[in-house]
Amino acid sequence: xxxPITLGAVLYDPKVSVIWEIICDFFDQNGVPVDPVxxxxxxxxxxxxxxxxxxxxxxxxxxxLDTQRRSSNEFRAVAMRDTDRDRTSCFVVRKGSGIERLAxxxxxxxxxxxxxxxxxxxxxxxxxRRAGLAAGxxxxxxxxxxxxxxxxxxxxxxxxxxxxxxGGKAEASTMLDLNWQTWTADGTINADEFTVVASxxxxxxxxxxxxxxxxxDVVERWTAALLSMSYDNPKHREMMDMEGLKAWVPGxxxxxxxLTSAVEHQRFFGRTS
Amino acid sequence: MGIGSVDETRWTVRVTAVPQGGVRAHVRKFxxxxxxxxxxxxEHPAVTxxxxxxxxxxxxIASGIRHLARKRRVEVxxxxxxxxxxxxxxxxxxxxxxxxxxxxxxxxxxxxxxxxLEDERIVSSLWDEVxxxxxxxxxxxxxxxxxxxxxxxx
Numbered sequence: 001x002x003x004p005i006t007l008g009a010v011l012y013d014p015k016v017s018v019i020w021e022i023i024c025d026f027f028d029q030n031g032v033p034v035d036p037v038x039x040x041x042x043x044x045x046x047x048x049x050x051x052x053x054x055x056x057x058x059x060x061x062x063x064x065l066d067t068q069r070r071s072s073n074e075f076r077a078v079a080m081r082d083t084d085r086d087r088t089s090c091f092v093v094r095k096g097s098g099i100e101r102l103a104x105x106x107x108x109x110x111x112x113x114x115x116x117x118x119x120x121x122x123x124x125x126x127x128x129r130r131a132g133l134a135a136g137x138x139x140x141x142x143x144x145x146x147x148x149x150x151x152x153x154x155x156x157x158x159x160x161x162x163x164x165x166x167g168g169k170a171e172a173s174t175m176l177d178l179n180w181q182t183w184t185a186d187g188t189i190n191a192d193e194f195t196v197v198a199s200x201x202x203x204x205x206x207x208x209x210x211x212x213x214x215x216x217d218v219v220e221r222w223t224a225a226l227l228s229m230s231y232d233n234p235k236h237r238e239m240m241d242m243e244g245l246k247a248w249v250p251g252x253x254x255x256x257x258x259l260t261s262a263v264e265h266q267r268f269f270g271r272t273s
Numbered sequence: 274m275g276i277g278s279v280d281e282t283r284w285t286v287r288v289t290a291v292p293q294g295g296v297r298a299h300v301r302k303f304x305x306x307x308x309x310x311x312x313x314x315x316e317h318p319a320v321t322x323x324x325x326x327x328x329x330x331x332x333x334i335a336s337g338i339r340h341l342a343r344k345r346r347v348e349v350x351x352x353x354x355x356x357x358x359x360x361x362x363x364x365x366x367x368x369x370x371x372x373x374x375x376x377x378x379x380x381x382x383x384x385x386x387x388x389x390l391e392d393e394r395i396v397s398s399l400w401d402e403v404x405x406x407x408x409x410x411x412x413x414x415x416x417x418x419x420x421x422x423x424x425x426x427x
Contacts, residue, residue, distance in 0.1 A: 014363040040371035
């Protein structure tokens with residue numbers, strides 16, 4: 001029997017395990033057995049990946065940078081979701097607030113997500129820095145640390161941040177573009193009352209991280225199986241809808257410039273807490 | 274001479290798990306299918322052990338009320354029990370690395386709706402008497418936080 005590939009994934013909710021069980025069943029059926037290994041946080045997952053105790057990890061963008069930083073670039077990004085590419089984050093304000101550009105946030109309070117959320121905290125702070133605004137002195141950050149360690153995978157932080165804006169406790173909030181789209185569509189956000197005053201540049205999100213010296217033939221079989229998953233196949237579609245993608249695509253590392261700059265300027269990996 | 278013995282107060286259920294993944298519990302002349310210990314998948318194909326446990330609590334209460342009402346000649350129409358349960362740390366069950374909490378049910382709540390035109394005091398007395406001797410209720414009370422509330426509906 002072929003030795004199963006061990007795949008690490010962080011669970012921001014127990015229900016996420018169902019998605020990974022379906023993915024692993026899919027690999028089993030395609031002759032590339034995969035055993036999932038679940039983690040409560042990305043730090044433990046990256047530790048385990050670098051130690052070689054798992055073969056591949058579904059990494060958040062921050063976990064990807066951490067993996068490369070701690071391993072001297074020993075890993076490669078082999079695949080990602082189509083929806084992981086070219087994301088943006090939105091600065092949301094109340095219409096009629098007088099805030100029309102990022103510079104207008106000077107002296108204001110901006111509600112953000114968890115401390116380790118790339119899309120709701122780290123990248124927005126970086127974009128404001130580039131606009132000449134320093135957190136803490138030029139504007140105040142009101143953080144919503146929901147499930148720190150899971151890198152903002154849980155939408156709770158962004159939702160709470162928006163609630164702070166809606167409740168008048170902040171003048172702006174940050175969120176991933178996909179969440180803005182979803183929440184204005186489902187009524188969580190009233191688009192007649194709130195608007196996006198600015199968006200960040202594009203960035204990429206999650207990737208499968210795999211050690212460079214992993215056997216190439218296994219990588220090719222595994223990647224070929226993953227990329228063969230089709231949204232037109234009803235059996236695949238259920239999982240793809242749950243995971244929020246229409247297609248798996250080859251991994252790339254060109255979309256992490258904003259986050260790389262953010263963690264450097266915010267000395268994120270040098271923090272003690 | 275009594276009609277019972279020590280052995281007669283012990284109940285036995287036999288459970289078999291077959292290689293194909295099916296689990297079946299056998300009790301007296303009945304049997305029932307079961308699934309995983311618990312599942313986070315709403316499409317899981319069988320009732321889980323956790324759901325049977327919560328169901329047993331609901332049956333204990335609903336059936337207990339029905340049985341005692343008949344015995345006390347209290348008119349009760351429908352009884353409905355809605356049971357919720359929450360695990361201490363569901364990620365422990367999933368063996369997630371870093372999960373160190375309690376995999377047990379940390380809280381169970383049963384909301385009971387008793388449809389009856391009887392006086393409130395009579396229904397309240399019935400409720401208290403049922404809970405005092407309900408075997409599943411009193412077992413779970415020793416094991417976890419158990420919140421039981423009832424509402425009389427007309």
